[in-house]
Amino acid sequence: MVPLFEPWKADAACAGSDPDLFYNELDPDDAKRVCKGCPVADDCLQSALSNRELHGIWGGLTTRERDRVRRHRTVACPQCLRLFKPGGDQRKYCCTGCATEARSVAQRKWARRHPRQTV
Numbered sequence: 001m002v003p004l005f006e007p008w009k010a011d012a013a014c015a016g017s018d019p020d021l022f023y024n025e026l027d028p029d030d031a032k033r034v035c036k037g038c039p040v041a042d043d044c045l046q047s048a049l050s051n052r053e054l055h056g057i058w059g060g061l062t063t064r065e066r067d068r069v070r071r072h073r074t075v076a077c078p079q080c081l082r083l084f085k086p087g088g089d090q091r092k093y094c095c096t097g098c099a100t101e102a103r104s105v106a107q108r109k110w111a112r113r114h115p116r117q118t119v
Contacts, residue, residue: 006047013038022057025064035060035081042078078102 009015013034014022022031035041035057045059048066055063060081068074074083079098093099 006043008040008043008047011040012044013041023055025055025057025062028057028062031057032060032081041081042076045076 014031017034021034024031035044038044038060041059043059045061045066047053048056048058048061049070053063053066058066059076061069061076061083065076065083069076069083072085074085075092076083077092077094077098079093079102082094082098084094093102
């Protein structure tokens with residue numbers, strides 16, 4: 001049973017978007033664009049995988065792509081949403097470019113939350 005409200009949904013980039021956008025799997029590009037910049041895309045994808053969502057774009061992946069993730073134990077890169085099999089140094093990101101970009105984004109977020117105080 002899917003919970004009516006999951007805490008991550010409040011921070012989703014799609015909150016307030018037209019739901020029909022995410023249920024048009026013939027042309028998923030617009031929905032995937034929204035998901036690409038979403039801070040909770042990974043939570044969304046994990047929810048869809050664990051709840052076996054049969055329709056729609058969840059976490060930036062179509063139903064067919066989610067099926068492939070389940071079958072082949074692939075994961076979606078949280079930075080670019082490209083599917084890959086993790087191994088070796090590539091544990092979370094598909095390439096070093098995505099890992100570097102994610103690190104710099106995290107550093108900028110941290111710097112905004114913790115401004116330097118001058119005396």
